[in-house]
Amino acid sequence: MKTMNGLRVVLGVAVAAVSIGAWAQGGASAGASAGTAASVSGGLTAKAARQANRALRxxxxxxxxxxxxxDAGDIGITAKxxxxxxxxxxxxxxxxxxxxxxxxxxxxxxxxTSRLTVRKPFGQ
Structure with a gap:
């Protein structure tokens, strides 16, 4: 019985390790392709594009x-x-x-693009 539980734990750890490794590899390649697409399409890396968007904002x-x-207290701005x-x-x-x-x-x-609305007075 103890041997069976030990095998289950070892098998579970092995499956988890393989899953994490596969997930990490998929994430790395997806990030690389996204960066390549950004650099080809706009001439900017993803980091440079984010910096430019923040500067414009x-x-x-x-x-x-x-x-x-x-009164810009309740105004949010997004730039892309x-x-x-x-x-x-x-x-x-x-x-x-x-x-x-x-x-x-x-x-x-x-x-x-303006998505501004008029603030209603409190209680109305």
């Missing part, structure tokens, strides 16, 4: 901060390859167009 936030009439998506809430409907216009004026922005 910071530029849009900075541009919004210069406009004191915009020059395409900017703005989401969140603003207190006034007029700010939706203002935010989109400011974002379009930032160097490096190729398109702007």
């Amino acid at each position: 910071r530029k849009v936030y900075a541009a919004l901060a210069k406009h004191k009439e915009i 390859g020059g395409a900017v998506t703005i989401s969140g809430t603003v207190p006034d409907a007029s700010q939706i167009d203002t935010v989109a216009g400011v974002a379009k004026g930032v160097a490096g922005v190729t398109s702007v």
Whole structure:
């Protein structure tokens, strides 16, 4: 009985070790092919593309901060390859167009998608 339990444990460990090894190899090749695809398609490595997207996002936030009439406290910005998506809430409907216009004026922005909504007063 003890021998049978010992064999089960050894077999379980062996299966787990093989599974982890196969998973690690699959992940490495998938990451390499994704990096190759990114470098071929855009001329940027995946790391450089992420840095460029973060830099563009910071530029849009900075541009919004210069406009004191915009309440950007509940605004989120996502950038990917020059395409900017703005989401969140603003207190006034007029700010939706203002935010989109400011974002379009930032160097490096190729398109702007606005998913902004007007914040409803508490209790309504």
